[in-house]
Amino acid sequence: MSAHVIAVDVGTSAVRAVAIDVGGQVVAQRRIARTSGLGGDTFDADELERDVRAALAGVSGGPAPAALAIAAHIGTVAVDSALRPLGRGGGWADTRGVERLAALGDATVRRLLHAAGRPALTGGALAHLLGMEPELASRVHAVLSPKDFLVARLTGRLTSDTISAAYTLASDVRHRAWNTGLLAEAGLDPALLPPQSEPTSVVGALTGEAGAATGLPAGLPVIAGGPDGSVGIGLLLSGAGDVIADVAGTTDVIGRLLPGPGDVPEGAVLNPSVLPGRFVAGGATGLTGGAVARWRSLVGTVPDEELAAVPPGANGLTVLPGMTGARFPTWRSGTRGAVLGQRPDHDAACLLRAAQEAAAFTVREGMDHLDPTGGLPVALAGGSSRSAHVARLRADILARPLLISPEPDVTLLGAAALAFIGSGLDTDMDAIRARLIGTPRRVDPDAARAACYERLHSRWLELRDATDGLSAPPGDAPAR
Numbered sequence: 057m058s059a060h061v062i063a064v065d066v067g068t069s070a071v072r073a074v075a076i077d078v079g080g081q082v083v084a085q086r087r088i089a090r091t092s093g094l095g096g097d098t099f100d101a102d103e104l105e106r107d108v109r110a111a112l113a114g115v116s117g118g119p120a121p122a123a124l125a126i127a128a129h130i131g132t133v134a135v136d137s138a139l140r141p142l143g144r145g146g147g148w149a150d151t152r153g154v155e156r157l158a159a160l161g162d163a164t165v166r167r168l169l170h171a172a173g174r175p176a177l178t179g180g181a182l183a184h185l186l187g188m189e190p191e192l193a194s195r196v197h198a199v200l201s202p203k204d205f206l207v208a209r210l211t212g213r214l215t216s217d218t219i220s221a222a223y224t225l226a227s228d229v230r231h232r233a234w235n236t237g238l239l240a241e242a243g244l245d246p247a248l249l250p251p252q253s254e255p256t257s258v259v260g261a262l263t264g265e266a267g268a269a270t271g272l273p274a275g276l277p278v279i280a281g282g283p284d285g286s287v288g289i290g291l292l293l294s295g296a297g298d299v300i301a302d303v304a305g306t307t308d309v310i311g312r313l314l315p316g317p318g319d320v321p322e323g324a325v326l327n328p329s330v331l332p333g334r335f336v337a338g339g340a341t342g343l344t345g346g347a348v349a350r351w352r353s354l355v356g357t358v359p360d361e362e363l364a365a366v367p368p369g370a371n372g373l374t375v376l377p378g379m380t381g382a383r384f385p386t387w388r389s390g391t392r393g394a395v396l397g398q399r400p401d402h403d404a405a406c407l408l409r410a411a412q413e414a415a416a417f418t419v420r421e422g423m424d425h426l427d428p429t430g431g432l433p434v435a436l437a438g439g440s441s442r443s444a445h446v447a448r449l450r451a452d453i454l455a456r457p458l459l460i461s462p463e464p465d466v467t468l469l470g471a472a473a474l475a476f477i478g479s480g481l482d483t484d485m486d487a488i489r490a491r492l493i494g495t496p497r498r499v500d501p502d503a504a505r506a507a508c509y510e511r512l513h514s515r516w517l518e519l520r521d522a523t524d525g526l527s528a529p530p531g532d533a534p535a536r
Contacts, residue, residue: 061075
């Protein structure tokens, strides 16, 4: 057994794979841009598998690795008995079937949400099943997360990690077990949901066919893995309960460790941690970095120094980033993006700066739910952490110290950490974190700018609430 592992991160825009040794040295890496699922609604599961296999082939060769682990965005893939996808997979923004789920009645929905640790009906495997056409539903053998689908196709084994299971709305997250009573009330067979495993567990081995296609050895142990944001948070926090983690990518995924499953902050999702016996409160915000990227694709790239020169408030321009609905902490599926206060003198720099401010305002709202005192620092990683001026903006708007990870790719490195633990190469998450991401850089908020942004954030919330749902398509009501 070699002292290196293979890790995969399935994001909305790309699949990345890396071979990394136990000391944190990258041996090989490969990135495959995705063309399906970019909006977070639906995606082609077969195409995703091809992308993952191509990425794995790009990091194969040399000594045999000790294990493989995958982190991937949340969603649902229904498969038949041959593990073939039935229809398009649902991404993190997919709300198909939510109306059917709500029709189970208020009392049932309240019990379901409490057991699932969710504040609102937002989709997931339970809704996906109820929303399927009867002919297609009759052929379903199992419902899986995108990551669980990939593990099944690589190993032939059906399993779900406890965190991915939580996003189905069918799991009792406090007991890490399927909610069989409520599944029966919904008229669904619990056998459609695979056994649950802890994220660091070995759940199968690479098949000969998958090994031949990827260049990796048949029999390679495969770790359960987990949702990308949760895996990144697991690496950032390890066992620290006095820090809030923010994995800032297409959406910001923020979380705080809880000592137990009680006292979940209002509007927060309760998830099992990647570490056994621990829990995380938080959630994904909806489009934040993705909204900035969308505007950048329309107006062009602006140098960082020009963006940093735009004063707080972007010269009166306001952007609302929720193009596909708002998630944590407001859970409003009908929210849509908007640009308000536009004047002829507003240029591309103003627009992009307003979008960056909007992303940070959205994150601030979630942070204040997780820590109303405003005193906890924020461990920041992900794409947005690469920019010094974005880090400065985030510190000022959040009014909290930022602890910037030297390595932004914590979802990919977090998957590697799960592989190290699952393979037994190293079982100390704190030590793994130190080797993989190093010592964070601290950025403190500027008092004057933080005070200015405090007022601007209040104004932004007023505008967001006043316009919420006005541009939503007919019948797209806010989530329960």
